[in-house]
Amino acid sequence: MERVVATRTSAVQGAMVPFMSFLREVEAAEAERGPRLSNLAFGNPQDLPMRGYVDALQHAAEPEHKDWFAYTLSDPGAQRVVAESLRAELGLPFDPEDIAMTSGAFGALAAALLAIVDPGDEVVMNLPPWFFYEAMIVSVGGVPVKVTVDRETLDLDLGAIEAAMTPRTRAIIVNTPNNPTGRVYPPETLERLATILAAASERNGRPIWLISDEPYRKLRFYGAPFTSPLSLYPYAMMIYSYGKILLTPGQRMGYLALPPTLPERRVVRDAIMTVQVAGGWLFPNALLQHAIAELEPMTIDLSELARKRDHLVTALREIGYEVHAPEGTFYLLPRSPWADDHAFTRVLIEHDILSMPGAVMEFPGFFRLSLTASETMIDRSLPGFAAAFAHATTHPAPVSATATVGVSR
Ligand SMILES: Cc1ncc(COP(=O)(O)O)c(C=O)c1O
Known part of the structure; x- marks a missing residue:
């Protein structure tokens, strides 16, 4: 049977392909690496609510x-x-x-x-x-x-x-x-x-x-x-x-x-x-x-968020990453050491770090990190960021790793 859903719905689904395929990758990474994975991909809480x-x-x-x-x-x-x-x-x-x-x-x-x-x-x-x-x-x-x-x-x-x-x-x-x-x-x-x-x-x-x-x-x-x-x-x-x-x-x-x-x-x-x-x-x-x-007047602890921002920006820069210090939000957007950001985020996963490839956001060459990660997660991820950077700057990006994330539109 053809056309069980509206044509427009198929178009909406098409627009969501990059994000949905990223979600599947996240699930696979979580299943494979378990609780040692530091999730810096999403702006979700990692601590109990206020x-x-x-x-x-x-x-x-x-x-x-x-x-x-x-x-x-x-x-x-x-x-x-x-x-x-x-x-x-x-x-x-x-x-x-x-x-x-x-x-x-x-x-x-x-x-x-x-x-x-x-x-x-x-x-x-x-x-x-x-x-x-x-x-x-x-x-x-x-x-x-x-x-x-x-x-x-x-x-x-x-x-x-x-x-x-x-x-x-x-x-x-x-x-x-x-x-x-x-x-x-x-x-x-x-x-x-x-x-x-x-x-x-x-x-x-x-x-x-x-x-x-x-x-x-x-x-x-x-x-x-x-x-x-x-x-x-x-x-x-x-x-x-x-x-x-x-x-x-x-x-x-x-x-x-x-x-x-x-x-x-x-x-x-x-x-x-x-x-x-x-x-x-x-x-x-x-x-x-x-x-x-x-x-209305309530906020999460903004000074803690600023501490995490400063800590991660400084640590990433010391490793060699190029990263702009954000003026707002809880995200960092470092440049990927490989032009193929998706391939690089796979290396990060091998080091137990989940991030979001720029390809998902139609901004290749970058990847996103969320500061909603706990301080413990951020601390334990730093050696992985260093190892992944060392790998990327001494090896070419593997050709086969490119985009299952649908960025070709
Ligand atoms: C730029 C932007 N707009 C809108 C939203 C949607 O916000 P909410 O889920 O709180 O409705 C988000 C959430 O990530 C966002 O980042």
């Missing part, structure tokens, strides 16, 4: 009225907490009604794309991207247009973005602080981007949306300054998740915020609410929304 987080959920579990666990859209109390917090953090007068509470950044991105993308509309995404942008764009009938960041500075390539604008351009996704580069885009870059988008919108006779994916916004090192694109461009949507700052990605809460400068806020906010319902209830569970006043 006690304060558990307490907040326990407090929120105590019902205060009969509707406590009734169907809950964006809870007005939660919207107020977020708007006030954003006002204090970014100095922008957000309207609580312009905050849509979502099932994490995933839910916010889905709602944003569902609300603004028509079939055939182009959505620009920067490489290296977060792995699911392409699949999510394709799933709403959009056409991903890929622009690679500057490989030296890891900043947005504004010339390439400008060249990518066409009459079908509907949106651009910008992720700052960036997963996986760790870059926080400077205000000058974002100002010039806003000018490019405004000019292209004018030419097209309809707005080009800037989807500002900011789930790592509060994960910045040593007070690195942050500019939200929402302060510079009105047709913008902010995407946020609590899963990063609280390191609880399995508890799904985030939001989509519209800037106070957006001209048609009422229309857009209604559209977002509608697609959240029709898209499959893209709201956080009531429990998490009740807990938000306690969760």
